Amino acid sequence: MPQRQKLVIVGNGMAPGRMLEELLKRSPRAYDITIFNAEPRVNYDRIMLSPVLSAEKTFEDIIIHDDDWYAANDITLHKGKRVARIDRDAKVVEAEDGTAASYDRLVLATGSSPFIIPVPGHDLPGVLAYRDLDDVDAMVEAAEHGGKAVVIGGGLLGLEAAAGLQMRGMDVTVIHLMPTLMERQLDTAAGHLLRQAVEARGIKVLTEANTQSITEKDGKVAGVQIEDGRLLPADIVVMAVGIKPSSGIAKDAGLTVGRGISVDDTLCTSDPAVSAVGECVEHRGMCYGLVAPLYEMAKTLAANLAGEEASYTGSVTSTKLKVTGINLFSAGDFADAEGREEIVLRDASNGVYRRLVLEDNRIVGAVLYGDVADGAWFFDLIKRSTDISEMRDTVIFGQGFAGGTPLDPTAAVAALPDDGEICGCNGICKGTIVEAIGELGLKDVEGVRMHTKASASCGSCTGLVEQLLTLSLGDDYDPAGVPPMCGCTDLGHGDVRRLIVAKNLKTIPDVMQELEWTSSCGCAKCRPALNYYLLATWPGEYTDDNQSRFINERVHANIQKDGTYSVVPRMWGGITSADELRAIADVTDKFNVPTVKVTGGQRIDLLGIQKEDLPAVWADLNAAGLVSGHAYGKALRTVKTCVGTDWCRFGTQDSTGFGIRIEKFMWGSWTPAKVKMAVSGCPRNCSEATCKDVGVICVDSGYEIHFAGAAGLEIKGTVVLGHASTEDEALEIIVAVTQLYREQAYYLERIHKWAARVGVDTVREQIMDDVERRKALFERFCYSQKFSQIDPWAERVQGDQAHEFMPLADLTRMQAAE
Amino acid sequence: MDTDFIDIGTVEDVPVRGSRLVKTPDATIAIFKTMEGQIFAIEDKCPHLSGPLSQGIVHGNRVTCPLHNLVIDLANGQADGPGGGPNGKCVKTFPIEIMDGRILLKPFDVPSEKVA
Ligand SMILES: Cc1cc2nc3c(=O)[nH]c(=O)nc-3n(C[C@H](O)[C@H](O)[C@H](O)COP(=O)(O)OP(=O)(O)OC[C@H]3O[C@@H](n4cnc5c(N)ncnc54)[C@H](O)[C@@H]3O)c2cc1C
Numbered sequence: 010m011p012q013r014q015k016l017v018i019v020g021n022g023m024a025p026g027r028m029l030e031e032l033l034k035r036s037p038r039a040y041d042i043t044i045f046n047a048e049p050r051v052n053y054d055r056i057m058l059s060p061v062l063s064a065e066k067t068f069e070d071i072i073i074h075d076d077d078w079y080a081a082n083d084i085t086l087h088k089g090k091r092v093a094r095i096d097r098d099a100k101v102v103e104a105e106d107g108t109a110a111s112y113d114r115l116v117l118a119t120g121s122s123p124f125i126i127p128v129p130g131h132d133l134p135g136v137l138a139y140r141d142l143d144d145v146d147a148m149v150e151a152a153e154h155g156g157k158a159v160v161i162g163g164g165l166l167g168l169e170a171a172a173g174l175q176m177r178g179m180d181v182t183v184i185h186l187m188p189t190l191m192e193r194q195l196d197t198a199a200g201h202l203l204r205q206a207v208e209a210r211g212i213k214v215l216t217e218a219n220t221q222s223i224t225e226k227d228g229k230v231a232g233v234q235i236e237d238g239r240l241l242p243a244d245i246v247v248m249a250v251g252i253k254p255s256s257g258i259a260k261d262a263g264l265t266v267g268r269g270i271s272v273d274d275t276l277c278t279s280d281p282a283v284s285a286v287g288e289c290v291e292h293r294g295m296c297y298g299l300v301a302p303l304y305e306m307a308k309t310l311a312a313n314l315a316g317e318e319a320s321y322t323g324s325v326t327s328t329k330l331k332v333t334g335i336n337l338f339s340a341g342d343f344a345d346a347e348g349r350e351e352i353v354l355r356d357a358s359n360g361v362y363r364r365l366v367l368e369d370n371r372i373v374g375a376v377l378y379g380d381v382a383d384g385a386w387f388f389d390l391i392k393r394s395t396d397i398s399e400m401r402d403t404v405i406f407g408q409g410f411a412g413g414t415p416l417d418p419t420a421a422v423a424a425l426p427d428d429g430e431i432c433g434c435n436g437i438c439k440g441t442i443v444e445a446i447g448e449l450g451l452k453d454v455e456g457v458r459m460h461t462k463a464s465a466s467c468g469s470c471t472g473l474v475e476q477l478l479t480l481s482l483g484d485d486y487d488p489a490g491v492p493p494m495c496g497c498t499d500l501g502h503g504d505v506r507r508l509i510v511a512k513n514l515k516t517i518p519d520v521m522q523e524l525e526w527t528s529s530c531g532c533a534k535c536r537p538a539l540n541y542y543l544l545a546t547w548p549g550e551y552t553d554d555n556q557s558r559f560i561n562e563r564v565h566a567n568i569q570k571d572g573t574y575s576v577v578p579r580m581w582g583g584i585t586s587a588d589e590l591r592a593i594a595d596v597t598d599k600f601n602v603p604t605v606k607v608t609g610g611q612r613i614d615l616l617g618i619q620k621e622d623l624p625a626v627w628a629d630l631n632a633a634g635l636v637s638g639h640a641y642g643k644a645l646r647t648v649k650t651c652v653g654t655d656w657c658r659f660g661t662q663d664s665t666g667f668g669i670r671i672e673k674f675m676w677g678s679w680t681p682a683k684v685k686m687a688v689s690g691c692p693r694n695c696s697e698a699t700c701k702d703v704g705v706i707c708v709d710s711g712y713e714i715h716f717a718g719a720a721g722l723e724i725k726g727t728v729v730l731g732h733a734s735t736e737d738e739a740l741e742i743i744v745a746v747t748q749l750y751r752e753q754a755y756y757l758e759r760i761h762k763w764a765a766r767v768g769v770d771t772v773r774e775q776i777m778d779d780v781e782r783r784k785a786l787f788e789r790f791c792y793s794q795k796f797s798q799i800d801p802w803a804e805r806v807q808g809d810q811a812h813e814f815m816p817l818a819d820l821t822r823m824q825a826a827e
Numbered sequence: 828m829d830t831d832f833i834d835i836g837t838v839e840d841v842p843v844r845g846s847r848l849v850k851t852p853d854a855t856i857a858i859f860k861t862m863e864g865q866i867f868a869i870e871d872k873c874p875h876l877s878g879p880l881s882q883g884i885v886h887g888n889r890v891t892c893p894l895h896n897l898v899i900d901l902a903n904g905q906a907d908g909p910g911g912g913p914n915g916k917c918v919k920t921f922p923i924e925i926m927d928g929r930i931l932l933k934p935f936d937v938p939s940e941k942v943a
């Protein structure tokens with residue numbers, strides 16, 4: 010065997026990681042490989058640092074190549090060694106600590122470094138960047154002490170950092186120089202929607218704010234001074250204002266460097282023995298800051314190193330913001346320019362905004378907010394420069410409508426050509442995935458992820474991969490059955506619900522035994538779900554397992570961040586009286602309640618009550634006729650009403666009276682997730698019934714019944730379930746649809762999610778068309794109510810579960826125990 | 828018997844898969860009872876953001892924090908996951924003895940043991 014050539018790589022980020030995979034696949038033993046990495050660790054998925062910051066993932070989850078991988082591939086990895094010098098004549102690189110390696114081929118993959126604005130105070134302790142795991146660790150550490158964070162920069166990274174810090178419990182403000190957030194990816198309108206969504210999670214946003222200096226106290230950061238005079242106090246400051254390619258060592262070595270290290274289409278620098286790849290590169294005048302183009306470069310470079318001919322000609326990029334609950338997609342170019350036209354779709358009630366920029370009947374840019382399912386399709390049209398003149402009128406509605414394709418979600422994916430891209434991060438095409446499913450017999454998303462890498466990076470194409478599975482496997486692919494309930498079983502929620510009925514399982518231990526649970530007593534995910542399933546399936550027979558309920562439902566109050574509780578009594582339909590208010594006021598005084606708040610559901614919340622005091626608080630409230638509002642439960646919360654015909658000059662029906670009737674009929678019933686309802690007296694809709702789980706709009710001819718709305722993490726208008734001409738009929742419909750939801754939904758699945766899963770039409774058929782069935786559902790609900798309409802507060806005032814509220818012993822005065 | 832142990836009540840007083848509290852001048856201690864009837868004593872304070880662990884769901888020998896779902900091992904106070912939870916901190920555990928169905932707890936620090 011000939012002497013192997015020596016390949017040395019400087020930097021061990023995502024680009025060289027992918028390059029090595031491609032190279033080893035092509036010619037496993039071509040090189041003797043050595044890597045220097047300034048970071049003291051293996052290669053990991055940098056784009057997943059945000060989920061690590063928000064605690065949705067751990068570092069272990071995002072490792073790409075572990076130590077075993079380097080060992081198995083016989084690669085020397087120098088961790089924590091920064092290359093300081095390249096001697097191109099001797100063909101040697103040398104690290105800061107003197108470690109040296111000689112090369113035949115050298116690859117520079119130094120990535121980029123965060124740009125730090127050189128304002129006074131930028132180097133104080135507590136001023137952080139957001140680039141690597143050390144930054145995340147520093148942020149997590151800071152967040153443990155709570156306090157205030159200021160994030161400078163309202164781009165992708167800044168917003169992800171802000172969301173993560175906020176989820177870790179910090180009070181976060183984002184300051185942004187421009188008028189619009191993420192202005193490089195978004196236009197003003199989408200930026201505005203994004204700002205609202207960011208603010209809705211409690212993050213403050215200041216735009217057009219220029220940082221003047223960072224102030225100091227006790228040798229560390231104390232605040233951020235803005236040019237307009239405002240001073241924002243801060244315990245930490247995160248700068249996320251941009252990146253610059255790291256090209257220092259290349260420049261020192263005399264290589265041609267522009268904004269980044271200049272390379273040609275084969276990724277060769279001005280020295281034929283030296284290549285460069287990744288964010289440190291400038292190619293045809295472009296520097297990239299997203300992984301998809303870097304992965305394309307990596308592939309080209311690997312081919313070249315393996316002796317094949319390949320060239321890279323540049324990329325069009327697309328972006329998704331990885332903040333749970335905010336859906337945003339943007340691709341291409343949408344600056345205003347001569348000869349460009351645009352098509353805009355706004356559907357404010359559904360929180361949807363779409364904008365396409367056209368040039369010569371071809372899409373050159375796309376921004377999607379709210380519903381981003383068509384992102385891949387638009388991106389494909391941009392990359393292919395497809396002439397869209399034939400579908401111009403409908404193209405904005407997405408693939409489902411354009412060109413007459415039917416509205417089946419899988420149709421969109423079915424229509425994509427084989428080289429249509431599914432996974433943007435990894436550049437995986439439809440054909441590759443379909444082939445892998447067929448040849449390797451893959452059955453689920455996990456398998457596809459493992460074998461093709463599709464959806465393995467940012468994960469936002471998981472839905473498309475699922476559709477490809479459905480398309481390839483037909484009925485053999487059961488997406489609902491695939492994700493197991495939790496780590497204690499392989500069964501999904503649907504299977505467990507079905508088997509509880511089929512096998513007549515009546516207790517949690519029975520379920521665990523019969524369905525072969527792998528843990529002895531379940532976990533905090535499956536136990537509450539099983540408790541609900543059994544309760545809903547066997548009303549009157551099953552004894553509720555208090556220890557399998559989340560604390561709020563166990564003690565019938567909401568736990569707060571400091572371990573105190575909040576108490577919300579029911580106010581039927583939002584109506585109260587002097588006596589009730591007096592009782593609330595007295596309780597407030599007697600128990601020193603620190604905060605009394607009017608909630609969005611038309612009632613009053615008493616916050617900050619000590620657990621030991623709960624039974625006494627309830628006793629006083631009970632005495633005035635106030636009962637538990639179930640504000641803590643997966644249960645019926647409120648029925649919000651307007652004043653309807655009682656007072657309003659527009660009212661068409663007694664909306665208040667009907668709301669109270671619904672609430673009195675349905676309170677106490679446990680449901681898979683919380684259920685909120687509302688009744689409006691006319692279509693002016695003052696009680697906002699059209700974003701509730703179930704809503705009623707009164708009209709002259711009766712009651713229009715809506716369902717499947719949402720106004721939380723997601724915002725969604727309701728759909729119409731049907732029309733009722735009398736109040737009795739309306740009640741029957743509302744109760745029946747709730748019961749159907751109770752019987753079919755997965756634990757924690759809100760009504761709109763359930764409706765989307767089983768199909769709005771099937772729900773409508775069962776409730777509106779099949780009157781027999783509706784009546785049967787109604788009866789079953791009434792039966793189960795017999796066992797649930799007992800005020801849990803009154804029970805506990807009587808001494809039920811007393812141990813919950815009393816300490817076992819108080820040793821604060823030493824002798825007390827005896 | 829070691830004189831530092833204090834009788835705090837009976838095993839029966841603690842609900843199965845549940846907990847009760849013992850207040851001391853230094854800390855609030857949660858006394859847990861598992862499905863198998865084993866008793867553990869651990870500080871009622873999550874290493875993440877100080878959530879009251881006593882309010883969590885007990886499963887096996889572990890409890891899930893009610894605030895953000897960190898899972899803590901009752902036997903050694905360690906959190907699940909790499910590095911043992913936020914910055915590798917763990918929850919303080921306290922020695923327990925069971926005698927004739929009564930729980931004896933050693934609630935105070937023995938100075939010589941308190942190194943780290
Ligand atoms: C928080 C965050 C979120 C992101 N989210 C997304 C996203 O959603 N989608 C997306 O497409 N992109 C995202 N990105 C960008 C993406 O991570 C980068 O484009 C990609 O990681 C760049 O890869 P690279 O290999 O070029 O450089 P890097 O991954 O930065 O790796 C460079 C490595 O080289 C090391 N190094 C530098 N100089 C030397 C030296 N002299 N000697 C030795 N080692 C050296 C560095 O320490 C570093 O480890 C995100 C980035 C961050 C920080």
Ligand code: SF4
Pocket residue numbers: 651652653654657658659660661664689690691692693694695696
């Ligand atoms: S919804 Fe109609 S009836 Fe009710 S308060 Fe508003 S305007 Fe009046």
Ligand code: FES
Pocket residue numbers: 873874875876877878892893894895896897
């Ligand atoms: S306080 Fe326990 S997980 Fe956050």
